[in-house]
Amino acid sequence: MSGVQRAAVLLLSLGEVDAAEVLKHMDAKEVQKLGLAMATMGAVSREQVGTVMDDFASALDRQTSLGVGADDYIRAVLVSALGADKASSLIDRILLGRNTTGLDTLKWMDPRAIADLVRHEHPQIIAIVLSHLDADQAADALKLLPERTRADVLLRIATLDGIPPNALNELNEIMERQFAGNQNLKSSAVGGIKVAANILNFMDTGQDQSLLGAIRKVDEVLGQRIQDLMFVFDDLIELDDRELQAVLREVSGERLGIALRGADPKVRDKITRNMSQRAAEILLEDMDARGPVRLSDVEAAQKEILTLVRRLADEGTIALGGGTAEELV
Template identity: 75%
Template structure:
């Protein structure tokens, strides 16, 4: 196993769970969200062939990570640091408040912990401006999922309103928060009224399924063509991988499954292929090309799904500060 194809973070977690045994692994999974369970489940079924030596190495790393002297001393800061690293500063803040400060989340913050379909059901009958404010308050992937469940005729209108939001008065945001708080028993301690904007709209569209982003952009262009161009300028698509620096690409390649990479590159621009292979060892690049050629014809939907999965990894790494993306994609940095 070459360095380029070393176990990813999810695969290492899968090895640890498989080593625990069924009962203990099940107890751990109970405390995870649906997305995390799904990712780990897939990883647990695909890490076959890992040598005993590699398993021991993963377990040793895991044990070393657990070593924290003076448990209880400085636990608050430890929990805060872990949550921020895992979720990002903004998304972690409300959870930190609940855990460390004993405060309830605000009405709008509560939405961040709801399923996208439930969010869409909650706001579908509201004015598009209200929907735009609510979606702007969510993370990009969650907002994109919620947008999918809204009527098609509403989506472009909502995206235009998100892109043209330039903050709203604190009292107006508090009033909206009060409406949500009544349903979730939250409070009304909002920290900021600066939400929305072209970057937020671009970020949401980046998480839409292949084709849906173009449908929405097409509808927006009929209303405001210059705005469409400004949104496109801030979107980060698969071909933009050619623009990131070599160190960032090498970091990305350590986290991307080899089979997904081979599939995604079937529909990629030549510049992207060159960027990726030039940041791999010669043997790893040869294996990648061989894998691509051995697959034969594949459906476009499979290629787009693989590209989307890789982009999700890249965006997550950019959000976490692990890598820096090109200036054009500064929405994620």
């Protein structure tokens, strides 16, 4: 069982009231994953439930109360160590930055609803809104905006350097009751080149290059910096063997064969070198036997694998952009 499936078994065992109480403390993406796991859960044996419960009880026994109610302690320590002025911005980043409740409500909204909400707003406001979303959700919302608006919005996301109070106040007016009006809001660090690159990674093939081209017309250097941070399918060749094998373990042979149709031959060679000889032979035989494949199917398969790569990178299993993956023990 995966971690999500184990959590789903636990929640299903708790009953509606207690499960709902647990879900209140999770963010939108976690609730969506758990909800899907619970909805698709097949037959679970009594032994499996018992194992999940035993593991949970064992993990709970190892926990302490340290960290509970720690906000006031952190605030007092930082002020004492740095003084009120120096500690102020640091406290905001550590404590307030994680609790932007109003903005977090966007993550519960359908991308189409978000696009409809901001469609007629100034591109700078749209950029601020999309910067607060997860990259895949922001990309889905960006796709639904008018074509003439997309490049402008992405350019503004890439050049965002904090949100001034007046911009946040304007955003509060747009979101109305979803945001609390606070005239003393301080700048919040969102956006940037990496955010823009991540959003482009989730755009459909063709759309990403079109937007990148439009940005290059305005700022060639910025466009290149965004391109450098994007991870495309052919960049799989940059993964080391262990990382690539971690990716291949979670990809079906059928989807891999389709994705490799549009890949650089060097990528195909590296992938087959990291498979068993028999598995590589089967993959190549299936590709030859399948015949022509629609370009849209190839692009969809590559996007699926790239989504998997980004998930593994977020989990620390692999590293992108020359970083170092978290050591596994």
